[in-house]
Amino acid sequence: MPLPNQLDPVPVQDAINAKSYELLATAARTATFNGATVEIPVGRELIATLDVTAASGTTPTLDVKLQHSPDGAIWSDLGTAFAQKVAAGTEVKTFTGIHGFLRVVSTIGGTTPSFTYSVYATGRP
Numbered sequence: 001m002p003l004p005n006q007l008d009p010v011p012v013q014d015a016i017n018a019k020s021y022e023l024l025a026t027a028a029r030t031a032t033f034n035g036a037t038v039e040i041p042v043g044r045e046l047i048a049t050l051d052v053t054a055a056s057g058t059t060p061t062l063d064v065k066l067q068h069s070p071d072g073a074i075w076s077d078l079g080t081a082f083a084q085k086v087a088a089g090t091e092v093k094t095f096t097g098i099h100g101f102l103r104v105v106s107t108i109g110g111t112t113p114s115f116t117y118s119v120y121a122t123g124r125p
Helices: 012-017
Strands: 019-029 045-069 089-095 101-124
Touching: 019 045
Parallel strands: none
Antiparallel strands: 019 101, 045 089, 045 101
């Protein structure tokens, strides 16, 4: 039995079967948009990382969420969105119950805002 506050180890087979996905490549962005659709195997867990490396403009804001779909046409939010970003930083979130298609939805606000960021994920079946 693990000690209090000790994480359970990841089963070896899960670690072997884990796969990484580039959901949104690193780039400077200045406008709201939906990312490309990425097909993934239906899985039980997805660990997603939002990495913001630069932010500029007057009161810039970046809101990022993941959406999933069983068919690539009808989308719904996957869990809760990442916390709003106003500066560089990294956030990692874990999601469960994922359908077979993912996309990143980004909303950028402020006066002449620009954010350089990426979203990557690792999925386990």
